[in-house]
Amino acid sequence: MDELSDRARAYLDAFAKQHRAPAVVPPLRPLTAVKAASWLRWLLPTVGMAAVIAAGWSAGRAGTIEVAGARRFEAAPHHATVPAIEERTPTLELRSVALHARQDVAVAEPVRARPRVRPASSTLREELAMLDAAKTSLRAGDRDAALRALTRHADRFPNGLLAPERRRLAIRIDEQTEPTGCVHSSCVGSDDHQESTR
Amino acid sequence: VPTLDVAEAYREHYAFVWRLVRHLGVPGPAADDAVQDVFVVVSRRAEEYRADSSLRAWLTTIARFVVRDHRKSWRRRLRRLQAIGRAWSDRVDDGAIERADAARLVRELLDSLPEDQRLVLVLSDLEGWTAPEIAQALELSVNTVYSRLRTARQKLEAAAAKGGEVDDG
Numbered sequence: 001m002d003e004l005s006d007r008a009r010a011y012l013d014a015f016a017k018q019h020r021a022p023a024v025v026p027p028l029r030p031l032t033a034v035k036a037a038s039w040l041r042w043l044l045p046t047v048g049m050a051a052v053i054a055a056g057w058s059a060g061r062a063g064t065i066e067v068a069g070a071r072r073f074e075a076a077p078h079h080a081t082v083p084a085i086e087e088r089t090p091t092l093e094l095r096s097v098a099l100h101a102r103q104d105v106a107v108a109e110p111v112r113a114r115p116r117v118r119p120a121s122s123t124l125r126e127e128l129a130m131l132d133a134a135k136t137s138l139r140a141g142d143r144d145a146a147l148r149a150l151t152r153h154a155d156r157f158p159n160g161l162l163a164p165e166r167r168r169l170a171i172r173i174d175e176q177t178e179p180t181g182c183v184h185s186s187c188v189g190s191d192d193h194q195e196s197t198r
Numbered sequence: 199v200p201t202l203d204v205a206e207a208y209r210e211h212y213a214f215v216w217r218l219v220r221h222l223g224v225p226g227p228a229a230d231d232a233v234q235d236v237f238v239v240v241s242r243r244a245e246e247y248r249a250d251s252s253l254r255a256w257l258t259t260i261a262r263f264v265v266r267d268h269r270k271s272w273r274r275r276l277r278r279l280q281a282i283g284r285a286w287s288d289r290v291d292d293g294a295i296e297r298a299d300a301a302r303l304v305r306e307l308l309d310s311l312p313e314d315q316r317l318v319l320v321l322s323d324l325e326g327w328t329a330p331e332i333a334q335a336l337e338l339s340v341n342t343v344y345s346r347l348r349t350a351r352q353k354l355e356a357a358a359a360k361g362g363e364v365d366d367g
Contacts, residue, residue, distance in 0.1 A: 004323065004351060008358040014300035016324055019220040021213035028208045029234050171227045 127153065127162040134169050143173055202244045207253060208237050214325070215257055221320040222265045223309060235264045255335030262317060303361045304354070311350055318343055319350040 004012070134149035146169070153166050160166075212233060219232040239260045240247075247256055308316050317336065321327040322343075329347070333340045 005355055005358070008351070008354050011300045011304050011354070011358045011361065012323055015304035016217075016221075018301045019217050021216035025209055025212045026230060028205060028237060167227060171225060174226055 123157075124161055127157055127160050130156070131162055131165055131169065134166075138169065138172065146173060202240070202247045202249075202253075204237065204241050204244055207240065207257075211254065211257055214254060215261055218258065218261050218320070218325070219265055221308070221324050222261070222316065223269055223305075224265055228268070232261075232264055232268065235268075236261050239264065252331070252335060255331075258317075258321070258335050262313075266313070300361065303357055307354055307357045311353065315346045315350040315353075318346040319354070322347050323351070 130149055130153040134146045134153070137143075137145035137149060150166055150170055150173075153160065153162070157163065215233050215236050216229055219236070220226065220229050224232045236257065240257070243260075247253070308319070311319065314336075318332055321332050321335070322329070327335070329340050329343045332338070333343045336343070
């Protein structure tokens with residue numbers, strides 16, 4: 001087997017230097033916690049999606065369509081089978097009117113179902129502000145300021161709603177600074193790991 | 199029948215698995231998660247472990263599949279981030295740039311290698327395993343290991359020849 005040349009070995013060594021394992025072994029996550037996290041990862045988006053669909057459906061039921069000079073149509077109650085059939089024709093006429101309406105005929109804007117948007121909580125606003133600051137610093141080329149902002153966020157909201165966003169930003173910085181240091185996402189704000197990876 | 203002490207295995211082999219997943223393409227911030235994923239599999243399949251076989255070999259097999267599962271998403275995310283923040287490269291000193299270039303060259307080479315060659319090169323030239331150890335771990339013949347290693351090394355040599363000298367400081 002041919003041995004590697006010195007040059008190739010030097011390349012491999014430079015590569016390996018970037019991959020030194022942390023000196024401090026983090027605790028092994030209990031299997032139950034991992035399972036719970038896995039369930040949550042599945043459950044939260046599912047519940048969120050269901051909530052959005054339910055909100056949209058609910059708002060859709062409450063909404064009505066109005067055309068100037070036309071009668072007001074409302075959703076037929078589920079149990080009223082005969083009226084529902086009778087309303088088919090007006091519904092088609094309504095579409096026809098809307099398509100062929102002259103511009104001088106006032107057509108009322110349909111009432112659109114508006115999703116109920118809850119105002120952001122103050123905590124979320126605070127998280128957003130911190131990460132926005134990091135992004136702004138990153139765009140401006142000030143890596144240190146971006147790191148400080150991420151560290152503040154990690155200290156204040158270690159498991160905040162925007163923790164994944166923080167990790168994403170940390171990766172961005174990490175990728176660009178890997179030769180000189182590590183800003184491991186889970187260790188932003190922790191000097192131990194940064195020391196251990198030097 | 200002796201059972202595997204997962205906690206003990208984790209403490210003993212954490213650094214090895216961490217390096218391995220990094221070598222195989224997992225970015226630094228995701229390495230801990232990948233290691234945890236490996237040991238989740240170990241926990242679930244501890245009964246399947248045979249005490250007479252190499253634990254490192256078994257961990258290698260599991261790590262290989264964990265990395266393969268997540269590889270696409272990790273690499274996609276990294277490419278996006280690299281595209282956004284490439285301007286950082288002028289903030290490090292010349293030596294660091296050369297080392298970074300060397301490391302990047304190896305990373306790109308490993309990415310371009312077929313998985314079987316990549317793993318053999320990593321285990322041999324980065325982890326220092328012997329060919330028989332690799333053959334046993336990957337359930338290959340020693341000749342196959344040598345063949346893959348030779349091919350991978352030739353590609354590394356060719357890439358290094360194009361890449362220039364490396365400042366090892």
